[in-house]
Amino acid sequence: MSQTLPRSTRSRAVAVVAAAAPAPAPAPERLVSVRWVMALTDLVALVVAFAAAHVVRFPDGSLVRAPVGVDWLAGLATIVFWAVLLVTMRTRDPRVVGVGGDEYRRLLFASLTAGGTLAVTAFLLDLQISRGYVAVAFLLASLLLAVSRKAWRTALVRRRAEGRHLVDVLLVGDLGDVEYVGDRIESTPAAGYRVRGVLADGCPGGRLALNGTNRVPVLGGVDDVLDVARRSGVGAVVFAGAVAGGHERLRRLGWELERDGVELVVSSPLVDVAAARVHHRAVDGLPLMHVETPDYTRRPSKRVFDVVGALCGLVLLTPVAVVVAVAIRLDDGGPVFFRQQRVGRGGSEFSILKFRTMSVDAEDRKAQLLAANEGAGPLFKLQVDPRVTRVGSFLRRTSLDELPQLWNVLTGSMSLVGPRPALPAEVAAYADHAERRLLVTPGITGLWQVSGRSDLDWAEGVRLDLHYVENWSFLHDLVILARTVPSVLRSRGAY
Template identity: 70%
Template sequence: MSLAMRPPTAAVPVSVPASSAAAHAPAGARRGFAPAVALLDVGLLVAAFAVAHVARFPWELSAVRPQAGWVEFATAPAIILIWTSLLSTFRTRDPRIAGIGGDEYRRLVTASLVSVAVVAVVAYAAQLDLARGYVAIAFPLGLLLLVVGRWVVRTALARSRARGLRLQDVLIVGDTEDVRYVGRRIAATPSAGYRVRAVVTDCVPVGTAIDLGPVSAPVVSGIDDVLALARSEGVSAVVVAGAVRGGHERLRRLGWQLEEHGVELVVSSPLSDIAAGRVHERPVDGLPLMHIETPDYRRRGGKRLLDIVGASLGLVLLAPVLAVIALAVRLDDGGPVFFRQTRVGRGGAEFPILKFRTMCVDAEARMAALHDVNEGAGPLFKMKDDPRVTRVGTFLRKTSLDELPQLWNVLSGSMSLVGPRPALPREVALYEDFADRRLLVTPGITGLWQVSGRSDLDWAEGVRLDLHYVENWSFLHDLVILARTVPSVLRSRGAY
């Protein structure tokens, strides 16, 4: 039994496969998934090689030179067979990694690169003269189509799981607080493929309902009965949240017992919000220790370059839009175009944030009268139907166009394109329990908080997302957040 890290967005970051027997567990969420994806892979690769053949040997269609391209035509089926076999060897269609995290794409790219190497070696050994143009089209196009195909499958799978379909029923075992924390993460992330059937704990009476956020789960028995319950409830996995009575030895034996019945054992790591790239397994005499890399908050030169280029291009290309918005704000009520407010940036330094004005000129003075109807999270003040918002301001907030002037803040260095939400001084004064770690990096125009719901998030969830970004920053992560910002803005979720 071995420990393996799951993707960071998954609710349960550490998984212990029971054995190969578990692969044959009667789980409806898995049945037929791999064969269907395999057929899709074959179809996409056939299309890629067909396009490559037509593009490289277009005269074949008119039969002007029927002898050209026959080697490529004859070897294409063998190449496709090798490629699809390696996709299976690298377990790119494993239901455990489907639909969440980046492991699926990493395996896909690795298997494809190995396929290129195998074909190159075989072609050299057999002295096959494959046209370079044919190879240069077929392999990149094949990889691109495979990635797009997996993205389509992932999107469909996520939507299906969000509707409660293709989910694995699991039991959660552990102390009440651990069960509640892990259960809430599972319930909030249906794309991970789990659904909590029931809770097994010795801490509260049987029949008690444990609140897991959007759902609740009943306590069905104590920990001593977990094996019998796993069999009677027909679950496909048992999730151990935190420590269990009996320690490592009992957990080890439980894994063996569950293995006999085709039930997986999944162990929740005590770590939370740690990206998989920062975790490295270091085995010590059969004990898999997890080494956590310390984040470096200084070596982010590429991020600053992206900020300068992105903000400069944005200000130049959007200049006509900025001018139209400025004119609309001025004509709406005759007040100033811009709104400046003090925010707290990196290292606690205060700076004036720049926005298009969306409220009446005396908005700050009227805020005290609206204190009792505040709908914001924590120390934030937010109202879905704030009477202080102007007519133009309502549109600007819905479309997030009021934040475009912050590109100047990015260019000046006080903000970044991506980062934690820029905090107000009164928020910072209330920080507790390491929330001030948000100030270790430069705040951003967009971030995980924006693409995850913005004002619809509660205060604790917003802080958690910001801290996750601070601890697990990567250049690629910034690009992903920027790409997710566009559809998030179009949906206007949490924008008010």
Template identity: 45%
Template structure:
């Protein structure tokens, strides 16, 4: 989403006859201000502890002065100078901005940039001033301090997300646009745990409808599985509705409604208020790093990078897969043995189940799993189709009678999938990727779904950390296609970390 800060033009002014409904003139929401103070307190504590603690780690408890040919400084005063400069840089880089905290990686990137700037400028200053700082001091203060700040920011983020699941620390949002666009944005916001917005109302673009047709459009219902959102206005009453509902954010959904001039006039109406204007980009399922803004002659052009399915980063991904899978196979070999014995003792059948799956570019391979079903599971599948709880091409059944006793435990914690590390090591699969499909599934794919086969299937993936078997077919496809077009090594590490958390708190595995 793109945030547009309304320009202040003087309290109570109007522009081209546009009426304004003024909210209390406050630059920050109360929750954001309180959260910012908490971040400031933790940043200050970590930075002071790090900079002063580095003295004792480097010099012990002896009196330490900075030897210098030009400037004499005590290390205690030096630490206070560094701490103050560091905190000033964190503020200058807006690391506590309400728009970046709690979501995405921008907050962390700004913390790293502010830290690098601080130590870079101080290094130049000390060099010019001929202040000889012990390298051991910086070796301790820089990495430990930055790691400490990032870690506490992560802890605060976990706390904030937890609070938001209970409808605390949320921005009250009014969503504006055509019905389908508004409905999509509302569902996306409400279905994500820890989303920053609480949608309190919607204003619809009724187009050229008048009279009964307009009333019928405004009487439609916008609802998500979590809650129903009232339609409170058409486009003419957006600013008044925002004031009435106490909304601190107006989200314009989809393409510019009623012509490009609407957004400009809406920004005029919100001038001088505490309400932010946010544009929900129509570029859904395109990751931020692929989007670049390029203003040309006053036109805010958006450049979208085309996905690349060959090249250096794919070679690096393969090397990472090979190394990690090899190490994991060595470390987990005792667990492999325990699971193998348990499967064998359960019903005296074979330990490993192999099945043909479709990999990259449609090439087939044998995928390995610890057997979790009875020996004639495939033969009994046809008789269970009437009890299928899945959608699309997937067969799902919560209490599948074909699953063995030990198989239920293995599936709950995804231990049955451990042998796929062999597939990763051999190069048939990747550690992270789309779900490996059956040949029968691929035969029923729509044209666009074949894009899942552009990269190797994964041992884990977006589907694994977003609901697993509880996902619908459409949602599973959407997540896989998003990954195919937007994956990165950093994103893979995040998914792997989230997979560990999912396995310790299993949901949707059956």
């Protein structure tokens, strides 16, 4: 038998539900309009791809004279269905647009779903659709969608670097955690966040420097998070580290923030761990993160790739190497190659081979220049080094001085991609687990090369190398190699 709640009880229940209903989260500046234009470009990409497929399907006539049959109807239906999938699978969600690989994964899944649905429908209804038409349409559509999204991502990253399309956030937690997470956020504007204030217990009022330059106001302690979030109008609150009161308090804070449309973001205590190594496992509503143990063993596939790549590089670049060798000899008459002891995998030393870029007496003159050292940590570097020859300056800017290292790769002392090969003096000064860089073979290029080279400070260079060591994947190597080309062309940090 059903019962009717008293009027006063029903009113309170309605009020509670209304209060719990989340307000819409504030969207980043003009990102809504950007998403609409992205939707338009996605639709144009689909139409162009299927129109081109029709041209290929009817090479003896124009698109206008092509018969309107099952191919046309299937194409139009697929375009509509594919466009709907791009929306329902949230490929343009503000949380994934412009950062990470989730946007491309959703895009790929939507494309595979559209293709699979067309294939199953054609089979069940016995539709006579040209397989060539379907293949051309889907390959071209997938390519155009990926290229379009890459162009949008490039534009969005540039705009975010200029301070546009960012979500304002409050950073909450202990001072050490706040500084670390804040530095990472401020140094990566492409992620879409901008720190507008800090709430940290034991931190005096005033401003806190993040990423060395940006100074953000300290607005109070952890207990002030709800009041400050409502007053400041931020889009999200980022908890850096543990919260006093544990999981229960964090859950209740999330409920309170939800009423004002403020998102809750929790920083993981894990740092520099690739997403591929992290697996989520739910235990009675408790999300646990399982972190795979890194594999430091020698990888046969990586070695085969190194040998093939080094052989191809030596064969194709031999004419360039000959020209460089002649230029070095004509410049000052000294030796063409420069050999230096470096520390490789497992701490074993090897002789690295490079084209000589300095004067013959460079090592003897080093002591005179120590006071002007601009290098990071134990590294010795000068942006304007008087020992560098005219030809050597060009070789350094273009990274051509590193061509002979392909021989080191071929002989096994180096890899195409890996941590920066360290000097023995650097290894002797290693501290705080920096020696873990020696667990894998050093490389001609790596994260340090594509992230700034000599412009990086010592700690950042070590962090990038350790990230590579612990999160290696074959795909990661390919991405680094692809990023090396524009990095070399820009000559950033090459001196």
